[in-house]
Amino acid sequence: MIDIAVLPAATARNLIEALGAAVVLLDAQGVVQALSPAMQALMPGLSAGKPLALVLRDPDLNDAIEEVARGGGRRSVELVERVPLERTFRIQIAALGEGGERHATLLTFQDLSEQRVIERMRVDFVANASHELRTPLASLIGFVETLQGPARDDERARARFLAIMREQGLRMARLVDDLLSLSRIEQRAHVAPDKPVDLAGIAREIVDSLALMAREREVALTLRAPREAVQVPGDRDELLRLTENLVENAIKYGKRGGEVTITVEAHEAEASICVRDDGPGIAPEHLPRLTERFYRIDTAASREAGGTGLGLAIVKHIVLRHRGRLTIGSNPGEGAAFTAILPRFEARS
Numbered sequence: 001m002i003d004i005a006v007l008p009a010a011t012a013r014n015l016i017e018a019l020g021a022a023v024v025l026l027d028a029q030g031v032v033q034a035l036s037p038a039m040q041a042l043m044p045g046l047s048a049g050k051p052l053a054l055v056l057r058d059p060d061l062n063d064a065i066e067e068v069a070r071g072g073g074r075r076s077v078e079l080v081e082r083v084p085l086e087r088t089f090r091i092q093i094a095a096l097g098e099g100g101e102r103h104a105t106l107l108t109f110q111d112l113s114e115q116r117v118i119e120r121m122r123v124d125f126v127a128n129a130s131h132e133l134r135t136p137l138a139s140l141i142g143f144v145e146t147l148q149g150p151a152r153d154d155e156r157a158r159a160r161f162l163a164i165m166r167e168q169g170l171r172m173a174r175l176v177d178d179l180l181s182l183s184r185i186e187q188r189a190h191v192a193p194d195k196p197v198d199l200a201g202i203a204r205e206i207v208d209s210l211a212l213m214a215r216e217r218e219v220a221l222t223l224r225a226p227r228e229a230v231q232v233p234g235d236r237d238e239l240l241r242l243t244e245n246l247v248e249n250a251i252k253y254g255k256r257g258g259e260v261t262i263t264v265e266a267h268e269a270e271a272s273i274c275v276r277d278d279g280p281g282i283a284p285e286h287l288p289r290l291t292e293r294f295y296r297i298d299t300a301a302s303r304e305a306g307g308t309g310l311g312l313a314i315v316k317h318i319v320l321r322h323r324g325r326l327t328i329g330s331n332p333g334e335g336a337a338f339t340a341i342l343p344r345f346e347a348r349s
Helices: 009-018 037-042 059-071 113-148 155-187 199-209 211-216 236-253 284-289 299-304 311-321
Strands: 022-026 032-035 074-081 087-096 104-111 196-198 220-224 231-233 259-266 270-277 325-330 336-343
Touching (some): 059 074, 087 113, 199 259, 236 311
Antiparallel strands (some): 022 032, 270 336, 325 336
16 A cells, blocks of 8 residues: 655655545645645645645534644544535545654545435425325325214215315325326436427327316417427327426416417427416526426415426426426516427438
C-alpha cells in the first residue's frame, strides 16, 4: 500500500489527480495540496493552496478534520449542502503518515444525493399510495358494518350505501390500475418503442371515445389534425393512454361549457400533440410539480372528479419512454396547454 505522505509533493499531486474518485489531499494545516478532477467537478470553488474551511464552512466536518489531523486514525462525516441545491455527501477522512504533532489528511467524497432523493421518493410514494387506498377502504368497511347492523333491514339505506360502495370500489380499482400501468411503463423505460403509430389516428380515436364525457360537461372537443398519417415510433396502447389522460384532464379541470382543442402537427424530425383548455389555468408555482406522483393542485376537486393523482406522472413516463419531451404552458385565467413532442418515424431501408 502506498503511503502518500512519504511521496514527493509532485508525485502525490499526480497520483491524486489521476484518481477517478472525488478525493482531496490536505496538509497538516488543512490547506488543499491536490484534488482529483472528480473533486474539482464536485466542488468548483476548491483549488490547490486554498484552505478547505474557506469553501466548506461546515463545523462538524472541520472539527472532524482537525481531530484526525491531531490524533490520526479515520473518521466518517455526512455533509448536507442546502445552497444552491440540496446535496448530501459521505466524507471519509483518513490521516496520512506516522508521528509528528499533526498529520496530512486525505478526504474521499461520496455523493449520496441521488440515493437520498430515491429513498425520499420511495417513502413518499408508499405513504401517498397507502393514504389513497385507506380512504375508500375505510368508507367501504364503514358502510358494510352499517348494513350488517343498524341498516340491515333498511332498503332505502341499502340502495344508497351500495351505490356509494360501488363508487369507492371503482376508485380503488382506478388507483390500482394506474399504479400497475406506471410500473409497467417504468420497467420498459430502457426499451424505446419502434413500431410506426399514427398520432393523428390516436387523437381521432380518443376524441370519439370521450365525446360522451365532454357532452356531460358541456365541453366542445375540437380536433385539428392533418388528414395524412403522422407516424411516430411508439407503443399504440401507451400513446392512447397518454392522449386519453391529457384530454380527460382538460375536460375535467377546464371550464364547464368551454372548449378543449387537440392539435396534432408534423414537423421535419418531430411530431406533437397538444391538448389545450380554456379553464382557470395553473399558477406558476404548481407547474414544476404537476407530473409528480399524487401531486394535486386541489385535492378535493381531483378526488371529486375521480382523479388518482397519477395521470400526469403516467403521461411523463410514456413521453420519456418514447424519447420525447413534455411541455406545460399556463397562466392563471388563461387555460392550460400540455404538449407531447415525439420523434418522427423513419422507415429503415
